[in-house]
Amino acid sequence: MEILSREFYERDPARVARELLGKLLIRRFNSKVLSGKIVETEAYYGEEDPASKSYKGRKKFNELMFKDAGKTFIYMVHGNWLLNIVAHPKGDVGAVLIRALEPLSEIETMKRNRGVNRLELLTNGPGKLTKALAITNILNGIDVTAKNSKLIIVKEGWEKFEVETSHRIGVKNDLPQKLRFYIKNNKFVSK
DNA sequence: AGGAAGATCTACT
């Protein structure tokens, strides 16, 4: 199990988003280890991206997007916490939204956190997976590249899959390029 | 004080 390095995140957000597919998200929670495979992501840029939280410039609530890559950026939308990982070349601005997971360990704990029973509905959306993994703003800004972190992302290795792209979901003003990435034919990708 | 926001759930056709 190898933790992804800071350098992994210090690149173009679209590349980071694509390469996060198939990686493992691990959440340490109450001495349990909840984990899932990342199956869907979206890339967001800085002030040139109308859908980005940093579109209107640096504010207190979005300043993490301007800071160190490889840390979480968590915010609330419509009553849901959404998990982003800050990703951009040094000095730039950007983040990758984790949109869906395939649950792998402590599935019973996730079901309890979510209050649902059907496996396919457990983590197939950005607000759902944060609830399943007990991710809230108290984890905002933590380092996902540090060994002892409550939240880390590791390489799974050897797995093969096909990547599909599309435009981002729920975005009013999208950029011309396709910035959503997901694993083809995976049933945990959001609808 | 009011409204928007990268979503989700429920209750229908």
Added chain:
DNA sequence: GTAGATCTTCCTA
């Protein structure tokens, strides 16, 4: 599958 209510924070006035 779609429509509408509702979720909570931060921004703008």
